[in-house]
Amino acid sequence: MLLDRIKPLDAILATAQKKSLHRSLGAVQLTLFGIGCIIGTGIFVLTAAGAQKAGPGLMLAFIIAGAVCIVAALCYAEIAAMIPVAGSAYTYSYATMGEFLAWTVGWALVLEYAIAASAVSVGWSGYFTGTILNEFFGVQLPAWLSAGPLALGGAAGGFINLPALIIALLVTWLLMIGTTESARVNAVLVAIKITALTIFIALTLTSAYFDPDKFNPFLPAGLFGGFGSGVGAVGAAATIFFAYVGFDAVSTAAEETRNPQRNVPIGLVGSLLICTIFYILVAAGAVGTIGGQPIMGPNGVPFPAGSEELARQCAMAAHADALVCSNEALAHVLRQIGFSGIGNMLGIAAFLALPSVILILLFGQTRIFFVMARDGLLPEKLSAVHPKWKTPYIVTGITGAIVAVAAAFLPVGQLADIANAGTLYAFFMVAIAVMLLRKQAPDRKRPFRVPGLAIVGPLTIAGCLFLFLNLPLEAMLVLPVWTVIGFAVYFGYSRRNSLLGRGIVEVVDDIGGQEHSFPIDVPEDAR
Template sequence: MFGRVKPLDAILATAEKKSLHRSLGPIQLMLLGIGCIIGTGIFVLTAAGAQKAGPGLMIAFAVAGLVCIVAALCYAEIAAMVPVAGSAYTYSYATMGEFLAWTVGWALIMEYAIAAAAVSVGWSGYFTGTILNEFLGVALPPWLAGGPLALGGVEGGLINFPALFIALLVTGLLIIGTSESAKVNAVLVAIKVAALTTFLVLTLPEVELERFNPFLPAGVFGGFGSGVGAVGAAATMFFAYVGFDAVSTAAEETRDPQRNVPIGLIGSLLFCTVFYILVAAGAIGAIGGQPIGPDGFITGGQAPFPAGSAELARQCALPEFSAALVCSDEALAHVLRQIGFSGVGNMLGIAAFVALPSVILVLLFGQTRIFFVMSRDGLLPEVLSKVHPKWRTPYVVTAITGCVVAVAAAFFPVGQLADISNAGTLYAFMMVAVSVMLLRRRDPSRARKFRVPALWLIGPLTIGGCVFLFLNLPFEAMIMLPAWTAIGIVVYLVYGRQRSHLGRGIVEVHEPEYADLEPDIPGVEDRGRP
């Protein structure tokens, strides 16, 4: 089980036979990374992060950003050296064997699907608050605005219909083959960056230092499984960064990947880290961001209500808390309205409304990409990668994924979805760091245009940072990963192990139909044969 290690040369040979057109440069990769990173995390989860940490949200962004930076360095080395599809799954297959690679791929399936659901819920907040309430003067009935679960955060909620709708709409677009061109992707990135820049210009002059006191109302560590405090918020806000790993999935379509993939990964991450810390400072400094607990705003020594909980929803329904940052479903637009810039706040809401579906599309694409590679290795049924004769897209797996995403978006709150997604992401990032260290020891002579500096330090820091953040997730999110993994192990033992191409002696796998019929990646004009 642990001995099936796929030869790295076979993986690279398979990628070369696919003959995909390499058209992406470093700037396009950075735009792809920034386009996926800047999304629900900053536009929506700012409120959830403030509820967990208050002004300590700034530290949370820094901690999460630090873990992502060391992880990005590991991603940069291995993605440039192994520029093939599959991301952490493929890297694990070439270093730790089929079984552990399966667990990574299985975790990535959960990550991308749950993350897409979280972004769908985030989009729903801006659609309901900005488009319906502010522009059309329509108040969506509570039973259509949020899910009914205990952590639903909406009193009287039955289903989050806008989130369900956008998830199914994007799924339909992927099935019929509609994707963004490189120019459209660049425009959407420009819209999001311009919106956040405008937010900073308007909020930073309104900052008052007393709003940052107490700076750590819930402390630094909230305790194992609590998900609160600055570190608990960092575990949640980690979701705001994870888009950078999507850059590695485009390695096969990149010119000079040894140079451009590291630039795209690290450049997009550093750009967004600085932005996030400044946005957190502007939001909290302008209107305050203290969390709410049993006795009202937390001033220290108490545990805040869980973000997205029914208890918090009841408090936020009271007049004295209705304007609080932590009670908003559209945090940044809400801040601008509170400081007298309602029109600009509405424009920011429109920017989020327009741009967030592109993030859902990229995430759904990434999920189907993982399915494709696992199916190509024989670990999942090939019917999942069946290509539509007219639209030339993997419509079966896309439809299944889209329905699962839509159901999750309809009934779960954004904060809870983000935490669950983070659990799978942290596991995948940890395994990438292990893969880099193993390849350095086993194959030191292989060409590496980018090498992680001081890998003896960066590698363990990445592993330790991922474990550290995982242990500071809410317990409900932590338990999801082993539960999902247990299901995956059963699937592997019942199906994948017997049908594995590598297990049957088929080392190099090439399916001619995949070369021409894989779905377009958003932001890439041409992925067919040159």
């Protein structure tokens, strides 16, 4: 049977108990880690793309996306505290729904992390070219070197986003040679981002430029833009959802956490609530000062973010200073209201902090890839650990190359939508896994239980499906196409090489860590 291969939960938990990783992270550190993962390109860059889709309704979009993430976080909190091991949604699915569905989740997570890293690279490029090169050195990088050509209609004048390509390759190289950020460095970067956003909020909300009339009309494109349109407040929420991506990385740190049963839920929900409040206030400050009305097409529908026609409109003098036309939205807002120096400082904060987000995303992607390879679902050679660097250099190099190419040729909004498709599927499956575990293992210790799971679980499933159906059609189609490719890999290679299919449960604690094998009987028709 296709769904018979389920990894025993006892084996996974036994590995967690025998592991040698030091438990050193507390609730505050986890919350900071979550904030560090969440605050990145989403708020620093996608504010412009979100405003083009929803106008001032961007504030509502942040609330809608945040609400879906909070119910999903509750599901993550229960299962991460119950199964505090590496692998995140992939491992949870393996223990509840079996190998095949776990493969689809892991395959979607590979897409999510890689494409998200590309999107952050493009976001970093906007601040590098706008703040570092232009504002500080007076250098205007040609359009053909600072924008990718593969927007929805082809970006005007774009050929390759060279800075995005370079930063993606640089971070990949750092990961390959074993350079990782410590908790102390991460805390400093989180402080930089929080300080920058706090200053932005204070300056914009108290500015003489702030005018409540700029919020009218609040929903110029309506609440719903229609199936596959990707516009309206809900369409913007589907894109802005990317601004919250990263909180699930907190669950991957469960093995290094003191008292994970208490601290993981605090880290997950706490980081989400803090970021949601920041996002709403940032959106209010940006729209209330320079306005956030989208540039409309002749049919009364906003031009697609990243499209050729929007690029043409933004090149006109009438729209040159518009929020929706900026590649470095928050720094641009401050410059427009007379705080050029502080705007440049914010640009520098983004320039310094965003590479850490790329690093976390690439690290998370290679960790998922590594666990899948060691389960036999991908060639083990891909997860080979370098004898000197002690890192999975092959998979890191391959992933980094793909990330760099995507960053070089695709716009940030389109990348975010594609990444969101994989993320929403993973969250969807986690909600199902939590509900299944309540039935399959009702007596298991659950230090954290989702309150009202009968309501929260279905709400998470419905919310993820709702946002997915409001992505642009092109982004929606990427996930099924990627899944079909995954099916070909699974049935062509993974199913026959799976360790579980051969009767062995092998769980790896960490890269280069110890293995624990648990021989089991697997039905012949499940092999």
